Amino acid sequence: MDAKSHAACRCECALLQGAVNDVRGFAKLTDRERQVLTLLGQGLANRLIARRLGIVERTAKAHVSSIVEKLGVSSRLEAGLMAHLHHELLCPAGHCPEGHLTNDQ
DSSP, X not given: OOHHHHXXXXXXXXXXXXXXXXXXXXXXXXXXXXXXXXXXXXXOOHHHHHHHHTOOHHHHHHHHHHXXXXXXXXXXXXXXXXXXXXHHHHSOTTOOOTTOOOTTO
């Protein structure tokens, strides 16, 4: 990798790091969106999220779109990374919305 490519990569990584560390959007999420985001953070596809939560895939997809918008990220990958990195903020010990999966499950 040349110096120019390396600098561009560092810039993109810094932007991504900033996006996934800005957790202010978590306060805007509904309990259901928190459930979906937790499953997204575990790497589940919309079809599997829907199956786990007893909803249709189209609804899961709509929740993911809403989550991406509320968190101010550009993709489901970034949203999932946020969930993975900041799970304790989504689901503090003993205070998970019903149906929420914890790291112990």
